[in-house]
Amino acid sequence: MIVGARHAVPLPANYSIQPTLNHTPMPDIVDIAVGADNFKTLVTAVQAAGLVETLKSPGPFTVFAPTDEAFAKLPAGTIQTLVQNIPQLTRILTYHVVAGKLTQAELAKLGVVTSIEGSPIPIDTTEGFEVKNATVVAAEYRSGQLA
Amino acid sequence: MTQTISPPSQTLPPSTHEFAEIIHRLEAGGSMLPDTPENLMQIIGIYKAYAVPMDFYWRDLLYIAERVFLNPLPAFKYFLPQEYLDLPNHYAGDGADLRVWRGRATAHPELLEFMEKGEMNRRMPKLLHHLWHDRINMEFAEECMRSMLWHGRDMGWGKFDAYLDSEEYKTNADRAIRAYFKGNPAMLGLYALFPEMFLEQVREMSYYSNLGLFWEVMAPVFFEMSDRYDEGSMTTVPEAMDFLVNGIFAIAGRPIYHHVYVGDECYEIIPKSKGFTWLYEAALPYVEAVFYRTSPFRGTKSYNAQAKQVPDDQKDFHYGILYADVFPVGTAGIPPTLLMQDMLHFLPPYLVDYYKQRCRGEDDMLIQLGITFQRSMYNVTSAVIQALRTALLYPLDDPNPRHLMANRRFFEAQLDRFKRPEARLRDVQRQEYR
Amino acid sequence: MVAQFLAQSFWLVPIYPLIGVSFSLLWSPGMIRRTGPRPAGYVNLLMTFFSLLHGLIAFPAVWQQPANYIEIPWLQVAGLDLTLSLEISALTVGATTLITGLNFLAQIYAIGYLEMDWGWSRFFSLLALFEAGMCALVICNSLFFSYILLEILTLGTYLLIGFWLNQSLVVTGARDAFLTKRVGDLFLLMGVLALYPLAGTWNFNELAAWAATAEVSPTVMTLIGLALIAGPMGKCAQFPLHLWLDEAMEGPIPSTILRNSVVVAVGAWVLVKLEPVLALSSVLLNVIIAVGAATAIGGTLISIAQIDVKRSLSYLVSAYMGLIFIAVGTQQLEAALLLILTHAVSQGLLIMGTGSIILNNITQDLTQLGGLWGRRPISGLSYLVGLAGLIALPPLGGFWALLKLADGVWVSHPWVVAILLLVNTLAAFSTVREFGLIFAGSPKQMTVRSPENFWLITLPMTVLVGVNLHLPLILQSLSLLPSWATLNKDMALLLFWSSVAGCSIGAIVYVGQSIPKPIQLPWKKIQEFFAYDLYTPNLYRSSIVFSIDWLSRLTDWFDRYIVDGVVNLVGVAFLVGGETLKYGNSGQGQFYVLTIALGLAAMTIWMSWSFITHLF
């Protein structure tokens, strides 16, 4: 599951104060993302980090996926710098991934989930649907076989 | 001078914070420093004057961390070899990873000229320039490094400091130490006796590397700002701040590592694969340790344990440039004098003219530029605060009032740190503070 | 040949540092601005090196030679002949070498320690001033000129403690040091004035000769002697003039190295020189012993109660100076000189070791330090060697000095030996306590990261470690150690066991971790009594400071309202209307002047009239 989000900042996860990401839960992730129009940057990043295999492995996963629009808001060079620090890129990307298939309702009930990177991700649904401080903008994309 | 800025959105009532005006300015996308042409001219000029010695600092810090390493008598550690002067900056020049500055990647020409001729404007052997104290005060850079090292554990940023205590780190360091002292039974014997002493030295070296990698980024950022100001494409203080915010984001992910070279062999004490990043492992600790905390200048506070002038907890240390009193600069016991002196050599002409017409002109330029530096660092801190806000909270133009309120809480919490009487935030609001 | 020449030109030794000072002036505010002040430090270091070299080369030429005197006339007026007499002997040359050597190391240390400081020119000039003053004092053979030099050093103390002048406690510390020492100096001046009519000379060697045969009323001699010892008491921070040394700890560590090792000892040096005169009154000798004993015991006890690294050591300085007072009081001059030497080198090392810790752990609070042994072994070992050299722990220097003293007084003043043993035990305990609090235990917040400092700090430290370790050999080669046959073995054992006792109790309490810290004695009052320096600051504030303040205010009030008031009243009554004087009306004032001027003019014309007519 992939959740599209409005803005993206490639900041790591291990801080009390933390970067934002935006997301959309969804199933077979890589394929769906490749298929969708607005995750091109994400896909490039995942490929650069060598995470394709991980995400293709038996899941299920929920991914809070930043949209291209979100990436585009980042200052020029951000991605370029990140691609030069693969371990960090990996950490950031895996921060956006939660094990298990979680729907919006389930997420709302949980309040906080743990990313496969290891850090907690707070979920807030008091107004709209916010994962960390990012607003979820897109519907859920589900993968047929994993959903 | 400062026009009252109303909150950007009518949805929020005005702040009741002591620094409400500044908070409203931040909410409108401004800086803690008022947006005046005079402020802009001053801070850009000082960024440039700061960047030149910084170009030396980062090179030398890396040189010490990578090459000088554990030399017990490093008498010549400030004598940069050509190799490090030519070391291409990763963020300038044609081969840059990300070209922040359009200038060259090797050492800045003004720096090279200064190293060659000095203030005395005479070509002399390096050693004489050094002995005549006609040189960059590298001691200042080391002091910043020590401040990061000493506050490291307590600050809670990142995992860098914790990594220094891991077994993995110790193993890496051990390999490097043994390689470095190969064929030196005396030092190896000492190492066998007091391994912890050597390890602690290596930890310090890791911080050398950390700060060097941090400043490697900042120098081109400042150079670029100066160039843009000169060509007229940077016209307000918020623009200058935004440039810094963007820079912070762009470079945030740059790896922080520590490599040591013994001969041609490279020993990775902190490998890049640990994934330590510039923003969290270098920039934020640097801001906290140097801008906010450091330690009280020995010339201004008593260290007498019974006098209790030095706080018991490291978190209560507030002696950084945002709090420091610049007026005693030039007196005994005031470490920032070293930096001020370094910047004095590289002031752009417009700033020299500006100072000449004020206060005691050339006579007290050291203090005048120190206060300008303080202003400029309030702008940098504003950039950090805005960057954190972007990262952790919501856009300034977010339509949701709850989000805006969260932003305000954040700004208020940040500005609470400047409620201390010694904070200079109030002063930098006034142009007459110089 | 060269040695001979250098011995004859030994008066140059105090001149070198003064040359350094004059160079340093180039870096005064407003002079050299575009480049930094560090050359001032290098120049002074070089000059000290010359002094040191001069002394080292000249030493063989004076060794086992009779003292050589150089007379330099200074002022001859109305029957008073003030000639500066210098004594060049093995003792004085050796003492200057100690001073220049320690200053040399302290300056290297300072280059490291003060690398972030901008006040180099002032700092190194003042160190040089001290070096010059102390060297001059050591070779000076005249009480009068010794007084002059002590006064100049008092001024130097004021300026050196006031080095970090932005800091409020520095400022009060400098003030108190200056005034305390000045009080001592002025009493000394009274003694100097009073001694001359009796002895007819101020030269130490002549004074000694005079004292050998003099017949003076013991009462007079006691009074004069009391005045004479007040100067050394101030310099040596003896009770009750000890407070300034505590406050002087506000100054930077490199100056503390010099101060705690040799500067305080100049008082003791003058005392040793004066001993023949002082010995004319047995009461006086007992006073000296009493002052020394009180300071030695009180100082060590206060030291144990301090939580500040530097202050704990500074009270030990007072205590050891107290031992030297005891030595002079019991006329054990050789022991006194030996004690000055061993104390200087070991105390210097203790300060260097702790200074190195303070520099990068920021805090000076013993309760905030701990767990540094593994990471700071160089500082730790330096401290241990300094500790061993200070107390009576064979085979290092302190042992031999204390042994000599104990041996010497055993017959005449057996109870002094008891004091010695007590002080030695307490000093051992205090130093081990400080060691334990700094180096043992587990790291605290401020000691989490603590790398050993760089070479400019560790190098002088290790050199001084070497000096301390070799001191017995040096003493041996100068035949200053007793042979095995003449060794008082019982006394040696007593001293040894007292050190062991102090060290082991200290180690059990402070190095071992079984007793929780901080230690609270059941008698809190007593603990605080020592922790706050016997409440001496309060005592001073409520007595001397209070009374002078009160007296000056009262006199000022008296001056304003009584003296001036009466005068104004008289003026009102006799001369002018009260309004004039009170509010001052310039119109009326000018009227008076005009009157005077006209009157004078008229008088002049009248008087000159006949003269003028006479002319024509």
Add this chain to the structure above:
Amino acid sequence: MLSTLIWFPIAGALAIGFLPSLPVQRTKLLALVVSGITLVWALWVTAQFDFTNPALQFQENLPWLDALGLDYQLGIDGLSLPLLVLGNFLTWIAIYSSSETTDRPRLFYPLVLFASGAVTGAFLAQNLLLFFLFYEIELVPFYLLISVWGGEKRSYAAIKFLLYTALSGALILIAFLGLVWLTGATHFGYDTLVGQTLPMGTQIILLGLLLVGFGIKIPLVPLHTWLPDTYVAASTPVAMLLGGVLAKLGTYGIFRFGLGLFPEAWANLAPALATWGTVSVLYGAIVAIAQKDIKRMVAYSSIGHMGYVLLGGAAMTSLSLVGSVSQMVAHGLILALLFHLVGVVETKVGTRELDVLNGLMNPIRGLPLISALLVLGSMASAGIPGLVGFVAEFLIFQGSYAVFPLQTLLCVVGTGLTAVYFVILLNRTCFGKLDNAIAYFPKVEWRDRVPALILMALIVFLGVQPNWLVHWSESTATHLIAAISTAGDPLVATTAVPPQSPPTISH
């Protein structure tokens, strides 16, 4: 030769006053030249002076009013020469240090020159009445200098000054007239009156009149209350002249006419005089401690320091007398330096309040050189060796101890108290942290520094090499004492310290 010293500055004063108006700087320059030439002339006189000859030299004698016994008699000896040179030197320094923006320069500078000429006249006069004339005339310019160019409360201060010194003059005149009348002399010439043989009671009364008269001028406690007000109200150059030169007229008079004309009465009164001096020393120092205004503090320090001079005179040994003359010079230099520095601090910082001043040692925003000189100047005043104050005080102490041990030791205590208030002054003004709110003082110009540097150089030089200070008066002092002691007064010691004579405190 000597007349030039009096009349050249007065002529210069007239010239400046009546010449067409010039800009202030030019007027100042002109005054500097006039005073400079006078100073050079005085130095030339010094060069010609025979230091081994105790008698009056370069005497000038013009008959004037025989009927009154007033002749124009001038002469100079080891007592007046140092004061003469000091006076001319300080006049030059005072003019140099005057503000470039002085109001009414065509009146100010002539008055200073006129005052200088008159004071010189008083130092040179060898006729009692002539002395009195100069002594009175000098009042007029000083009065005007205080009342026109002074600070706040200047008219009050000027009138107080005027009344006090007029009274002083009156008492002196009475004493002089009484002396001539009682001895039956017909002439006021100093040489004719020396060696009078009046009854002791009469002598003591006359001497008493002189002591009170000159005591006002010096001033001695309790005749001093005009001084703090006057010194504080006077502008810096005038204060330098008042303290540096005019006060010396009092001590000079007391020695020349008190000790010189009434040696026996003086010897009888000596213990009281020594005690009086001691009281002045302690009183001045103690009151100074309580002051909150640095100029007032320096003014009180002056009272204290003049007490030493009286002690030295009372002891009547040649050493103490040499010490007293040296102290007059030393004190003149030190006080002028201190007033100058305080003046610079006041103009730059805008206050003299101890509670406001702080941290002037700040090397960039403060007044570092001025502060450094203030430290040295204060220390010189507190009698730290190596500076001129110590030499003078030590000679007085050494010369007086054998005669008045108790008073001498109390005076030593006085130097301790001096250190107390000067340390208070230094700690509050120079040390500490500069207050950021006020730390925008104007630059210190070389014009402000040069006078202080010259004075400091002299203070250090004479402190290190005091031979240049003490030998001026040595032979005159020795001769004076010898002349008295041959009169057979047992109280008087001839040598500095008789090594074997039992000191008074034994047994």
